[in-house]
Amino acid sequence: MCGIVGLFLKVKALEPKLGAMLTDMLITMSDRGPDSAGIAVYGEDHEGRAKLTLQAADPALFNGLAGEIEDECGVAVKLRTIDTHAVLDLPEDKLAQVRGTVKYLRPDVRVMSAGEVIEIYKEVGLPGEVAKRFDIPELTGSHGIGHTRMATESAVTTLGAHPFSTGADQCLVHNGSLSNHNSLRRKLAREGVTVETENDTEVAAAYLTWKMQEGATLGEALEAGIDDLDGFYTFVVGTKDGFGVVRDPIACKPAVMAETDQYVAFGSEYRALVNLPGIEDAKVWEPEPATVYFWKH
Amino acid sequence: MQTFDLEANGLRALNETLQAQAQTTNETAWDVINPRGSHAIAVGLDAPIEVTVNGSTGYYCAGMNQQATVHVKGNVGPGAAENMMSGKLIVDGDASQYAGATGHGGLLVIKGNASSRCGISMKGIDIVVGGNVGHMSAFMAQAGHMVVCGDAGDALGDSIYEAQLFVRGSVKSLGADCIEKEMRPEHIAKLTELLDAAGVDADPADFKRYGSARQLYNFNIDNAY
Numbered sequence: 001m002c003g004i005v006g007l008f009l010k011v012k013a014l015e016p017k018l019g020a021m022l023t024d025m026l027i028t029m030s031d032r033g034p035d036s037a038g039i040a041v042y043g044e045d046h047e048g049r050a051k052l053t054l055q056a057a058d059p060a061l062f063n064g065l066a067g068e069i070e071d072e073c074g075v076a077v078k079l080r081t082i083d084t085h086a087v088l089d090l091p092e093d094k095l096a097q098v099r100g101t102v103k104y105l106r107p108d109v110r111v112m113s114a115g116e117v118i119e120i121y122k123e124v125g126l127p128g129e130v131a132k133r134f135d136i137p138e139l140t141g142s143h144g145i146g147h148t149r150m151a152t153e154s155a156v157t158t159l160g161a162h163p164f165s166t167g168a169d170q171c172l173v174h175n176g177s178l179s180n181h182n183s184l185r186r187k188l189a190r191e192g193v194t195v196e197t198e199n200d201t202e203v204a205a206a207y208l209t210w211k212m213q214e215g216a217t218l219g220e221a222l223e224a225g226i227d228d229l230d231g232f233y234t235f236v237v238g239t240k241d242g243f244g245v246v247r248d249p250i251a252c253k254p255a256v257m258a259e260t261d262q263y264v265a266f267g268s269e270y271r272a273l274v275n276l277p278g279i280e281d282a283k284v285w286e287p288e289p290a291t292v293y294f295w296k297h
Numbered sequence: 298m299q300t301f302d303l304e305a306n307g308l309r310a311l312n313e314t315l316q317a318q319a320q321t322t323n324e325t326a327w328d329v330i331n332p333r334g335s336h337a338i339a340v341g342l343d344a345p346i347e348v349t350v351n352g353s354t355g356y357y358c359a360g361m362n363q364q365a366t367v368h369v370k371g372n373v374g375p376g377a378a379e380n381m382m383s384g385k386l387i388v389d390g391d392a393s394q395y396a397g398a399t400g401h402g403g404l405l406v407i408k409g410n411a412s413s414r415c416g417i418s419m420k421g422i423d424i425v426v427g428g429n430v431g432h433m434s435a436f437m438a439q440a441g442h443m444v445v446c447g448d449a450g451d452a453l454g455d456s457i458y459e460a461q462l463f464v465r466g467s468v469k470s471l472g473a474d475c476i477e478k479e480m481r482p483e484h485i486a487k488l489t490e491l492l493d494a495a496g497v498d499a500d501p502a503d504f505k506r507y508g509s510a511r512q513l514y515n516f517n518i519d520n521a522y
Contacts, residue, residue: 251431269334270353270355271333274333274334286391288431289413289432
């Protein structure tokens with residue numbers, strides 16, 4: 001089934017509350033997906049700096065990592081450990097080098113996301129517990145996406161949890177299942193795009209990243225996806241400064257959107273939106289099938 | 298007027314209370330506050346009572362209704378008035394997917410738009426939509442009437458049996474075996490009656506009628522895939 005929530009803030013005043021608002025929405029969607037939960041938050045942009053969100057089954061792997069990266073790469077990095085995740089703060093121009101170094105120094109550590117502002121936290125377990133472990137209510141940011149997963153296409157693991165991030169500051173969450181993910185995975189592999197898991201959603205995320213690397217805007221990539229991705233899907237996607245929604249042409253996966261002059265919100269059900277400020281006077285609607293909705297800062 | 302706070306007292310208590318009303322109850326008017334998108338509000342009612350829901354609902358609002366009039370002052374989620382037998386559901390806002398599905402009787406009024414598969418497999422229910430309906434509406438509709446004051450999406454009336462469809466606006470496409478039909482005086486009369494019952498101000502002369510070409514009723518090898 002899966003539950004999706006998303007929040008794109010139009011005003012700065014709400015930014016300190018982003019994590020709390022998203023957590024509330026996410027917990028409401030627990031009964032749509034009790035297997036795992038994840039959240040992507042787009043935080044403040046610090047000029048010239050970038051972030052890598054890392055995950056390790058054993059957080060002891062993070063011990064001493066910052067110092068070892070500094071020795072290897074000759075750059076100053078900061079590492080903040082939160083439960084099974086850690087966020088590395090580093091110079092933007094060293095992102096690729098540091099990412100490679102992490103892989104070399106700690107082969108068992110996974111990169112959840114990379115980019116200037118994105119942080120992704122995801123784990124198996126109930127959404128409320130996952131949010132608590134990572135202190136998600138305290139996160140600030142301009143927009144964010146959350147997901148509660150009822151696993152259908154691949155195993156219940158941390159890596160199989162959403163959101164999936166396959167490009168800098170990009171992420172995607174999905175309710176539904178794709179029927180052509182295996183053939184698409186092979187096609188993307190021939191284009192040099194590889195994915196880490198057997199999960200259908202990761203293929204969709206990689207497809208959009210590939211389209212954008214080929215020069216498409218996110219809107220164009222989503223339009224192309226309507227033709228190339230077969231199956232049931234409601235996608236909510238994030239970029240550094242954008243937020244998009246698209247449903248397949250049959251559109252049997254539920255979706256509700258709300259917009260005020262303060263925010264745009266998405267929920268699999270209206271229930272997820274009821275605590276948002278000013279929801280009584282918001283424009284509330286169901287996104288049309290095979291139609292791309294997109295907002296940008 | 299009885300007021301029921303759904304947030305304070307919970308869904309089970311609401312439905313038990315409403316379902317327990319006798320045919321001769323004096324407590325005929327009920328106000329539900331704080332629905333907050335909850336599922337299955339006012340389902341399985343079987344008494345001539347009037348329930349007003351002050352806000353939007355989730356899945357299956359007023360499902361399996363008999364006799365009761367339910368009025369939602371907001372939007373309804375998927376499956377509103379599913380399998381309704383008699384009575385009414387009036388929605389001031391929009392309805393999500395498959396509103397009025399498999400309804401056997403009664404009247405469903407959606408003042409806003411309805412999403413896809415409105416009236417799927419309807420079996421006698423009357424549905425009046427003030428705005429548009431989405432794709433695959435009235436799919437396999439067997440009996441009853443659907444009135445659409447706005448436009449209809451793709452594949453209207455696909456594999457339709459004997460339900461009658463009236464559309465004022467455009468129809469994006471007709472489904473298999475659904476055709477436009479002549480508007481005879483008895484159809485104008487029925488449409489006038491439905492518009493009046495729904496309280497919708499529209500001229501019956503502006504509507505077109507659609508129904509079954511009856512080509513799928515008998516086995517025909519050309520219809521096999």
